[in-house]
Amino acid sequence: MSDDFDWIAAAGRRAKGKRPDYFDDPGLDRLYSMVLAMAAELSALRERNDTVERLLEANGTLRREDIEAFVPDRVVADERGLATRAYVSRIMRGFQQELEAMEADDPPIQHWVDQLAQD
């Protein structure tokens, strides 16, 4: 890459057009961006770990170019896909359970505290 081209800075440039504010506190918008980027990084790291384990298991040793060249077959891809799906499910637990809570419409726990004190 040309020495005078800072591809890292260029890659992070914003898209033209005002970004919606999703939360009243702009800090929360920034925090969502950080948490999701870190979630993606951890997912990539877990996938890399899986690649390293498979290469070591198969070859007993490791070359970095083998990591870059690794292409999962259908069976391995499905195993890794399931692992990623389970990972997403873990980090999204709060949202998924909030959805269930919206469906359930439970009364506040105080309701049951009072109720059971009388029954």
Add this chain to the structure above:
Amino acid sequence: MASDLPPPYTALTRHPMMPRASHDEAARFNFLTHFNRYLSGAIGAGNRLAYEKRVLPRFRAEHGRDPRHRYEIRDAMDRDPWHRAWSAMKRNSMEMRQHNGRQIVLRQLDEIDGMAAQYNARSGLLELDSAIEQPPYQTAVDIHCQPGGYHGGERDGDVAVGANYDVGLFATTGGALGGLNDGGGQAVVEWLRAEHPEWRPRRVLDIGCTVGHNAVPIAQAFPDAEVIAIDTAAASLRYGAARAAGLGVGNIRFVQANGEDLSRWPDGHFDWVQTTMFLHELSATAMPRLLAEANRVLAPGGLILHLEQPQYSDEMPLFEQFMRDWDAFNNNEPFWSAMHAQDLKQVMKDAGFGRDCQFTIGVRAVVDPAIFPPSPDAGEEDFGRAAIWNAYGAWKAIPDAEVRAA
């Protein structure tokens, strides 16, 4: 359980121009593919729930009536904590897709630009016209939150935006467009083969082709046809022409031109005019101008076909219209909302395609089922992004005088 898993990024076809993703760059796209499907599927349903359980009741209490327009629903939902958080995640997912794609492309831009220049110098598939200006609807915002839009660049003559579009489309669509992101073009070809097996187009015009991912499958399916793929954006065309050359396709030319002014082609020159997910990138005055030009250059008896997401209609519930509108306000697709609210059949009629020669069909992305699972659909729809489209088409009427003569 694994049957509906999205494919890994490595399932994409590594055509010669495709920027090479490192192990971790591919893994980041894998996360985004899963995350996008999760957002649209499992927890996307929370939007309807929030609407029915609290947003709609509050609206009724405040206004004494139901919402009358999708914008009223949007104003109310934009105050709902669930919809806010969901939208924030979906927006971030798009921005992360762009960021990851741009890191892949820009760190190897010298190589990619060099290869594109070599292909384009030899193939004869690229014809740029520096007199073509970018229309305001392409420059108002960077469409799809892609920095630089489809026309910008890091330096003169580069292919960064085209390459970035190609590497990341996989993640945006949850891997539903197939190995070459060409499931839309393949779908059109399959429909023609099934419904009009004898029809052989000679000259095809694809308007708003970007990198030609949906025009190339048409050229491949009809090797005797000459396909002209036009766009105003040189940066996308440079990449698209090199991509097509790398795929060994010779019967396509990428020409810099604006669909609103096709004057370089005579009346009735083409027997097929195609647009794929493009009309919503225009504007209220540009769309009818472009369709009238399409009508002019189409030969009598020729086919015009537009692949789009379904238009809003009185029959479509307002909540669904609101959900389908999300990209207009959150993904830099400003004409999406107004375009989908138009009666496209009337717009087509005004452009010269009589209602009696119009038709609509439903098509879904055609992909290799051995590698790619079906796109999520009913009940798990990614409103406005699913690889399932309505095709609005017409066979241009043949004037009575010509029918009698024949």
